[in-house]
Amino acid sequence: MxxxxxxxxxxxxxxxxxxxxxxxxxxxxxxxxxxxxxxxxxxxxxxxxxxxxxxxxxxxxxxxxxxxxxxxxxxxxxxxxxxxxxxxxxxxGEKLSWKKDLRSQYADERSCFFQEIIEAFNESPAALWLAAVLKNKNNAYAILNLKYNENPEDLKRLLIQVGQGLNQCVVEPEKIRLALFASQITKDPHAFDMNRDSGRLLLYALASYYQLDYPKNAQAQMELLYRAGLIYDEVSNYTIGRGIRAFVGDKIHLGWAGFAEAGEPLHISLWNISKIDRVSCFKKRIFVFENPTVFSEIAGILEDRPGSLICSTGNVKVATLLLLDKIVQGGGEIYYSGDFDPEGLLIADKLKKRYGSKLILWHFTPEAYQKIQSKKMISAARLKKLDSIESPELKKLAEVIKKSGYSGYQEMLVDQYRNDIEIL
Structure with a gap:
């Protein structure tokens, strides 16, 4: 197709x-x-x-x-x-042809080239990945063809680097910064950057190993790397939490505990998350706010009272997803709230698909929207995005927003959020 x-x-x-x-x-x-x-x-x-x-x-x-x-x-x-x-x-509309002898020679040389690399990796994950790509003509097949035709020796160097990297990170999983990992494998800290051939090939190899589609955006790429123990862009990839305790084994993490006891927000990076085993929330509930202003307002209202919150700050970063994963794995429940516009609903829809019944779409109802509907119109192009909503709960709301054509913002629901948190 x-x-x-x-x-x-x-x-x-x-x-x-x-x-x-x-x-x-x-x-x-x-x-x-x-x-x-x-x-x-x-x-x-x-x-x-x-x-x-x-x-x-x-x-x-x-x-x-x-x-x-x-x-x-x-x-x-x-x-x-x-x-x-x-x-x-x-x-x-026709099969392309070229000289038969040349075609046969090319096919033999190409087959020997890849077979030599496959045998060198001796049935490791790298060997299995490369053999599967060549057999099924998928995954990184198009890139391998191009690189072979341009410069076989350059491709050989890349495949050795990627094969060594794949084997090391999936056979001996250990959280390590991508730049340090690349230095250990290639002596170049940027070798596996996402804009490099070796970085893209490593992503293809990891996607194949974990039986996933190739990650098409930066967030998905970081999440795949993290799964293999590789931390990429830890500084800008963070989330903000409040009232969350973390554990390493059976021991409570004193840093997280200090912020939780003080009722103060904590900036949590990918690296912070990689160093803990599990987390706990007050009453096993986490309240997630897309908007930083709403998060800060609710945190201020709670003062020193217990309550677990997360600020996802718009598009959900990998750090937020991984922290929510740990909350759900510990039996926790997610209450998610966001703006009533196409982008806000798309984020909610993505999270609902990921967490299913463990995520409650908090005040994402036509009734709540009608109470806080603004006078800011949504363009036709943006409204079109609502057609891709899949969650049945959000589809009803999406239709109401399309019919209205106006946004609604969660700042207007602060009182309802506060009441819910106090009751729950």
Whole structure:
């Protein structure tokens, strides 16, 4: 389905026509996807395509770029992972061909290249990952093809680094900062950064190991790395908690306990979470606020009285998710509140899918919305986002908001939140 959609997209834009024809010529000449595309007398359609793909203006009359660069430009799109050889075949409606002897030689050399690496890893997770990718032609298959065609030795170096990294972090799980881990494996602290080939390949390998889809955004990438014991971007990835106690084994963590006893908010980083085993909340309930102002107001109202709170500050960070995971694992219940707008409902929907019955959509009702409806209109483009809501509880609210067209903000519900916390 994705292949057909990709081809339809390419054919619909005339700016791709000359590029695709040249890629076909290079393929038939070289026997693989590679080489350099040269466009003279660039048309306005081609200029728009290049600007969109490579994020820079093409004001000159000609341009040159590698086939690898062109294909990789689609990595961050919904067409990521498509086999471009199949794309070419479907685009031109014919099976691509090149000299039989050359094809046979290429296939033999390629097979030997990958088999040598697989055998070197001796049935470890790295060997199993690479063998599965080549057999099923999924996961990182498109990237491996491109890198092999461009520079086999460079790919070999990358695969050895990634294989060693995969084996170490899944066979000997231990929480470690990604930069330090990369230094130990490659002597380069940035080797596994997400914008590096080795970083992307490591994510593919981890996704395969844990039987997950490739993480398409930064938060999902950090969560996958954390699962393998790798801490990435711990400074900016934090959550804010109040009234939460943590334990290492059976011993209470004195730092967390001090803030809980004082009733003061605590900034909790990924690293802090990696150092504890479990957490506990007052009456096994955590009240989560999307809005920092509401969180601070409720924390102030409670003063020195018990009550467990979290501030998710908009889009939920990995640190918040991992802390909520520990709360649920300990038998806790989540009361989640947020703004009544498309973005707020999408966050609530995501959390409801993750935690199911353990998460209560707190005052996310049409009745509450109608009481606090603002005069701030929501654009048609933003309202369209509500179509992707899946939770039955939120679908009703989404329809009411679409019909109204106005936002509602949780600051207006502070009194209800306070009453609930005191009663519960």
């Amino acid at each position: 994705m292949l057909h959609e990709f081809v339809v997209y390419l054919k619909a834009n005339p700016g791709y026509d000359r590029i695709m024809k040249q890629i076909r010529e290079k393929y038939q000449s070289l026997g693989h996807l590679g080489g350099t595309i040269r466009l003279d007398k660039i048309t306005s359609d081609e200029r728009d395509v290049l600007r969109s793909l490579f994020k820079k203006n093409y004001l000159q009359k000609s341009a040159a770029f590698s086939v690898e660069k062109f294909i990789r430009a689609f990595e961050e799109t919904k067409y990521q992972g498509a086999d471009f050889e199949e794309v070419l075949t479907c685009y031109f």
